[in-house]
Amino acid sequence: MKTNTLYKRTFNQCLDLLARSTPGTVLASEPALAARLKVSRTTLRAVLAGLAGAGIVALEGRSKVLLRLPRAEDYLAGTDLEPLADMVERKFMTWMVGPDCSPGQSINALDLARQFGVSTSAIRECLSTFSHFGLLERQSNGRWRALGLTVDFVAELFDMREFMEFRAMERFVALPSDHPAWRTLAGLEQEHRDMLADIDRRYRDFSNLDHRFHRLVNGTAPNRFFINIQGVMSVIFHYHYQWNKKDERERNKVAVEEHLAYIAALQTGDLQQARHACGEHLKTARSTLLTSIEIATD
């Protein structure tokens, strides 16, 4: 049976929306609300019916009136607010770096399904995704073999990344000076400076800034294959940030400084210097990731 996570999440989002209003307010039309919450009208109608059932809104024809403000207990809670695919992905990544998975071993999909408490379809979907990430592969007999988040994997990923980033950098430096990217870069530079000035409190926001900066540099020549590999990297980094909280403040501070050096080099247009700054930054990032893998698999 399909999960109704979307319904539950939309229900809660809708409560958030209503909380900003006052009782007696007439709500917008169904199509408008559906567009606002980015779901189909079918889902929105289900939510409205739920809200009416809870006595939060009164529905009659096309009149939708807010009866009372939502309370904390109105929110739908539970473990299933996360989409199934995300949950499986999360559990799989945790399993992969855990002690039950060693590189080279064959993966038992049925067993994973039992462990994660989901059906084999969900596992298959997940395995299929990660096989394109190069974390596992399909064997001729239909089985899956774990390749693992190994030192080799990181090496190959970063070789690819370096290769791509250098190329993107060359293109970036060659952009005409009136290109909007320069303006965006200046904005990012300021954000870096702001963060550095208040690094003790704001170091956790670095991952977002990191992502945006590299996307800007790599985004000048859109190519779906590059974007694909950047997607792989995002996912790996996403989990990496979760696993390795050690020295996070110091690591991020160093990274911000490296970014600033990199940005400065881009702005002067000195390719040699930019290459050097970029290289140094990627070297740090590589060793950080390697460290966190060792931590995760210990």
Place this chain on the structure above:
Amino acid sequence: MKTNTLYKRTFNQCLDLLARSTPGTVLASEPALAARLKVSRTTLRAVLAGLAGAGIVALEGRSKVLLRLPRAEDYLAGTDLEPLADMVERKFMTWMVGPDCSPGQSINALDLARQFGVSTSAIRECLSTFSHFGLLERQSNGRWRALGLTVDFVAELFDMREFMEFRAMERFVALPSDHPAWRTLAGLEQEHRDMLADIDRRYRDFSNLDHRFHRLVNGTAPNRFFINIQGVMSVIFHYHYQWNKKDERERNKVAVEEHLAYIAALQTGDLQQARHACGEHLKTARSTLLTSIEIATD
């Protein structure tokens, strides 16, 4: 229900094997035969049972005797000798370049399942694969959107390819002179010359040679992400060869000559010259592929 294509194919392969023998011969043991045909013993036993049922071999305990040579009518025929996934992939690629698919349109999985006469599971598997190829993408509402085998796609694919091949080439030229790759290259060079000498009859074998040559050049620094993209290219070229038979002889002749120039440049170690030869070859390949796409989508 799962297909038994493997059984059927193995059955036929087994007949081929028996055809080389003479009646009265005692066959090898089950594990030996299974290893020979690269299937599990379970499948092999099913095949042996089938052969016994057809009166081709006599089974009793561990004695397996060939009673008579297989005849043409013994072979299992039918449309389902091709693995399901391959069939779906083939039909999908044909659909994608056909008039029923236009870039940007959303893909109806259920409809495709009906058209191809398979279940939605098979379609989902196929869509998932091709989405990693960049031929289509998943939308937020779970639907699939066709991106199509467009001019953009070819441009991005070849940008990536050029980029990778140039890098691989640089590494290749730097290989020590006693590296086995040089020997392999010399062998391939001879094969190219042989083919050129008899191009009228042998031009169809070029795709194989092309594949092996580029794999040699790109294979010096193994990286799963590069290999992945090469896999994408193989599939695209595979279909491209099937669609565009026009001027095939002439095209392949030109390509062989370009390969020879490229090989010669690699052997002299002149990076500048190699870069030029490689660039020329990829330029030709790109325009050939673009042409065949226009033919296919006309």
Place this chain on the structure above:
DNA sequence: AATCTGTTTTTTATATAAAAAAATCACATT
């Protein structure tokens, strides 16, 4: 005329069931 709601139809996501194929186990034969 444009937009809205109530209803119906399609389509997708997920679990389950059943057949094919692989792996494992237990015993027999060389």
Place this chain on the structure above:
DNA sequence: AATGTGATTTTTTTATATAAAAAACAGATT
């Protein structure tokens, strides 16, 4: 002891069923 066979168990592949969600349709309301 090593290898072989027969039987059993496990795992994978594929189709199908069902609920959720989206889309399409038809009147109704502004």
